[in-house]
Amino acid sequence: MSNPTATLLISCPDQRGLVAKIANFIYANGGNIIHADQHTDFTTGIFLTRIEWQLQGFNLPRDVIAPAFEAIAKPLNINWQLHFSDHIPKIAIWVTKQDHCLLDLLWRQQAKELPATIPLIISNHEDLRPIAEQFKLDFHYFPITKENKIEQENCQLELLKKSEIDLVVLAKYMQVLTPEFITKFPQIINIHHSFLPAFAGANPYQRAYERGVKIIGATGHYVTADLDEGPIIAQEVVHISHRDTVHDLIRKGKDLERLVLARAVRLHIQNRVLVYGNRTVVFE
Amino acid sequence: MSNPTATLLISCPDQRGLVAKIANFIYANGGNIIHADQHTDFTTGIFLTRIEWQLQGFNLPRDVIAPAFEAIAKPLNINWQLHFSDHIPKIAIWVTKQDHCLLDLLWRQQAKELPATIPLIISNHEDLRPIAEQFKLDFHYFPITKENKIEQENCQLELLKKSEIDLVVLAKYMQVLTPEFITKFPQIINIHHSFLPAFAGANPYQRAYERGVKIIGATGHYVTADLDEGPIIAQEVVHISHRDTVHDLIRKGKDLERLVLARAVRLHIQNRVLVYGNRTVVFE
Amino acid sequence: MSNPTATLLISCPDQRGLVAKIANFIYANGGNIIHADQHTDFTTGIFLTRIEWQLQGFNLPRDVIAPAFEAIAKPLNINWQLHFSDHIPKIAIWVTKQDHCLLDLLWRQQAKELPATIPLIISNHEDLRPIAEQFKLDFHYFPITKENKIEQENCQLELLKKSEIDLVVLAKYMQVLTPEFITKFPQIINIHHSFLPAFAGANPYQRAYERGVKIIGATGHYVTADLDEGPIIAQEVVHISHRDTVHDLIRKGKDLERLVLARAVRLHIQNRVLVYGNRTVVFE
Amino acid sequence: MSNPTATLLISCPDQRGLVAKIANFIYANGGNIIHADQHTDFTTGIFLTRIEWQLQGFNLPRDVIAPAFEAIAKPLNINWQLHFSDHIPKIAIWVTKQDHCLLDLLWRQQAKELPATIPLIISNHEDLRPIAEQFKLDFHYFPITKENKIEQENCQLELLKKSEIDLVVLAKYMQVLTPEFITKFPQIINIHHSFLPAFAGANPYQRAYERGVKIIGATGHYVTADLDEGPIIAQEVVHISHRDTVHDLIRKGKDLERLVLARAVRLHIQNRVLVYGNRTVVFE
Secondary structure: OOOOEEEEEEEEEOOOOHHHHHHHHHHHOOOEEEEEEEEEEOOOOEEEEEEEEEOOOOOOOHHHHHHHHHHHHHHHOOEEEEEEOOOOOEEEEEEOOOOHHHHHHHHHHHOOOOOOEEEEEEEOOOOOHHHHHHOOOEEEEOOOOOOOHHHHHHHHHHHHHHOOOOEEEEOOOOOOOOHHHHHHOOOEEEEEOOOOOOOOOOOHHHHHHHHOOOEEEEEEEEOOOOOOOOOEEEEEEEEOOOOOOHHHHHHHHHHHHHHHHHHHHHHHHOOOEEEEOOEEEEOO | OOOOEEEEEEEEEOOOOHHHHHHHHHHHOOOEEEEEEEEEEOOOOEEEEEEEEEOOOOOOOHHHHHHHHHHHHHHHOOEEEEEEOOOOOEEEEEEOOOOHHHHHHHHHHHOOOOOOEEEEEEEOOOOOHHHHHHOOOEEEEOOOOOOOHHHHHHHHHHHHHHOOOOEEEEOOOOOOOOHHHHHHOOOEEEEEOOOOOOOOOOOHHHHHHHHOOOEEEEEEEEOOOOOOOOOEEEEEEEEOOOOOOHHHHHHHHHHHHHHHHHHHHHHHHOOOEEEEOOEEEEOO | OOOOEEEEEEEEEOOOOHHHHHHHHHHHOOOEEEEEEEEEEOOOOEEEEEEEEEOOOOOOOHHHHHHHHHHHHHHHOOEEEEEEOOOOOEEEEEEOOOOHHHHHHHHHHHOOOOOOEEEEEEEOOOOOHHHHHHOOOEEEEOOOOOOOHHHHHHHHHHHHHHOOOOEEEEOOOOOOOOHHHHHHOOOEEEEEOOOOOOOOOOOHHHHHHHHOOOEEEEEEEEOOOOOOOOOEEEEEEEEOOOOOOHHHHHHHHHHHHHHHHHHHHHHHHOOOEEEEOOEEEEOO | OOOOEEEEEEEEEOOOOHHHHHHHHHHHOOOEEEEEEEEEEOOOOEEEEEEEEEOOOOOOOHHHHHHHHHHHHHHHOOEEEEEEOOOOOEEEEEEOOOOHHHHHHHHHHHOOOOOOEEEEEEEOOOOOHHHHHHOOOEEEEOOOOOOOHHHHHHHHHHHHHHOOOOEEEEOOOOOOOOHHHHHHOOOEEEEEOOOOOOOOOOOHHHHHHHHOOOEEEEEEEEOOOOOOOOOEEEEEEEEOOOOOOHHHHHHHHHHHHHHHHHHHHHHHHOOOEEEEOOEEEEOO
16 A cells, blocks of 8 residues: 555534535545545434545645635534645654563564654653664653653653654653643553553552452553543453462553553554544544 | 434445445435445455445435435446345244253343344254243254255245245254255354364364363354355454363353354344455444 | 362461361372362462362261361461352342343353252342243342331341352342341352443443443452442453444443353352452462 | 472372372472462373472472482372472574564563573574674574575574573474474474464465454464474464454564463463473463
8 A cells, every 4th residue: 555545534513414525525536535434423413434545546736635625624514634644643752661662662663563753752761761772762851850840841842843743652651741731732642551440540550459350451542631531542451360469460461551552552643543522433 | 223224235346436426325315324334355456335324314215225226336336235224134043952042142132132033943953942932932843864954954945935034043053054055045144163264163162172272262154055164254262271171161162152143143134244255344 | 070079268377388288188088189279379478279179988977077177277277168069059149120140140050050059039120020930930029118128138138048048149139238238148249230440330331431441341249348349250341442332332241241240150159269358369 | 589499390190199299298398389280181180280389498408309209209100390490491582584572572581571591593584683683692593495404403403402492482483393303302382373273384364364254363382293283382362353454464463473472481481381192281
């Protein structure tokens, strides 16, 4: 699939003729739809769709597609995003001391599982700098204290802007971002090391052990101002038994965290996730 | 969702404008699409879609929809089926001696999980007649020998026809149907008690035990003349350990068989399954 | 395995020689151990074991085994239970209006998956009486109001005692039992329709839908005075997507509830579950 | 658990008193058993157990344990292995061109999930030499042709011997070893990229795609002279749908391969796997 494609992600109030109107827009301009998926949430009356078509043979120049579609979208009250498959998004990975999610994302990026570049790594500790060096990536150290947090976040925001970052991935970053930061840079995916909403907050493995659950999980979600309450993109679980110590839960959990975070990031950068309310539609 | 809907299941050579043309047909006639899903198999160049719309407000009378759509379909070389949600399909369940799949399907039908009626049960043994009586269903006993098989199948075909059966479900029916039968009545779903293609044929649990696998499965598939080779609709698995005897595999397998068969039947009667080649597309 | 067996379930402070002393007790009296499993919880220093041996050839008469073992157990500070495999436990199933867990348990009991009898069904509604009649089981109707709850529970306790019930199974019984009841009859297993501790309390499926989780679950647990906080025996989960309505979650959840409750009950009546603190060891 | 332990892995004909005799041997010499698990295969009459005890306070010197236990084992016809937890096994990883399993094992070894050292990497291609260099490991290149295979295997055997390798892990090594090699070095674990016995042999993902299965898997097994027929240690699966291309199956399969191979290797080097016949008992 070396031909570039365009993808529209759309949400709007449900109404008659939406599929026809959107498909006609593409067909009338000579586009060949290669993927289309839709969902109607009948409880809220919201229509959501993802539609992808080949740019080869499409009669509209790229910079005209957005204004042309807006003419259709406006009367239908459509929220939409337009993405081109040959725009490679830039990811900043934020870490603290644990390396498993970072290494996993870097490996997948190299193995071409993640169509993105990872130009920088941000951390509140120096521990993982050697990994950045090994992969020849920029590593930025921002130690965080209560006093300097706002200031550091401003520096971080500037760095993200300067590096034209599209997505921040919190790959075991053990600091809470301020609501101000999230408002200014809302494209953030986090991995939480529990099956949310169970064991939100700190030390989920310890608490899972104490509660004596028979299954543990991990959750990849968008970050919102409400800690651990953002829209969930992906979750995965694994069975445990009384033989598993907290140490074993952590080991098993690391595998879940790697898989779930990579999955959430891949779905996002393939433009397969639509958020509405506090929920996601994932067009796989 | 008490409003009746129409569903088109479509497969055809991939070509520009298919989504637009089909959506326009529905929109132009006043239909409101509530579900649409599509898939393009790029290796074979086949486009497949399932599209469902509300009949309320649709301008074409029911008996005109098919010929009207055929006018669009023919030049595009489209294979299509049209289903109305208020046509309740009739299922004949075929069993031998084991009751778990039969009971499960009957319970789900009563619990309104399966939008179908089950007017008759066919068996080559008398063992499960009491269940039919308890549920007040017709039970037809067709003992099968090498000598009488063809003759009995002809009687069975007649019975299916007379009872206007839409779907035969082999719910642990331990006889092989002849290719002639399958040609004459091709809508047959079977549950195979292994994770096909592993352990096709007889005694899969015994063979799984002997091979020492760590996972067993069950497979719901359409029946074709090639035994255990038909298009797969649904599969499910469960972990086992050295502690599980063949008896335990059978017990665990029964749970899988119940779930997988019910799932395959539900997907089929909701018109969510499209067969192409020896594969299925399942629009969930 | 038609030969009757004896099973010891043991928990005590960890100390040197426990395995040897217990195994010697059985070997010295001519017993043949067919299953032995142990677990040491190093965080609390507790040793737990399950040991099962054939009674055929065992030199101690049944009524002497307990006092003989107590002589060994006392100095070691051992808590123990002794079970004979040919004692078939009696289960009372408590229900409200939903039939799926009840039917599932009754089927499994008939299919000999559950080595128990189910002599009576208790309900706070009349809805499921026909099922009891169909299976020829006693059905006892105890309508519950705030005013009569204590009184009814006393009647229920008397009935359990009179019927020599070993285990109460709350198979979608939608009433909370009083702490007094639980103290007097502590052998109670409940099915909770969520992946505890997520969505403890009422309406878990609705709340799971609203939270937008991608996985739902069910939990089989012992009942304690702390609602939904008792020791967990078994949990199972299933993936869901944005396409699943609350109605679908309930449908999928019912399959989980059936499986998990049956599993928890089977493990309990096979004497495979040991509770310590608020946790369980499950010797499978 | 910084205290070293000893572990006995035992298999023998089932007979009265085995647990007592083995436990007595340890207790009589002052050992504290921290894990004990047993399994009896009643179809073959074989008793298998894994028993682990602390060496601290154990009265027998290490070099006396084996002969002392042999005195007990011989009359009982016991096959046994004795392992000390502070003997760190040496693993040679064999690869061809794919890096995911190799990297995963190296990460886990660094993260202390695998209590082993990995002193050398063997490959029939040069592609992965840079990874070896990055991790500062010996990399040995043995190009294989029909003509030189035997000769190269002899060199490889010599290298394994010289490096005192305990376990060979075929981490996507795309060459078949000769029966002679396997006889001379039988401790070999392989990852097969299918859910064996389904799709044994070459190109399993392509064949899984063509068969239209709904689940794919991976299998970690010991290598025997019968290709893909060795005793299975671990298996894992993942659901797929019609949307998954062969490319997606390969991507999803790589995650399974990483997890399953790491799991099989970990279980082996923790001395948790006992082979009997063509089956394994895995004491987890």
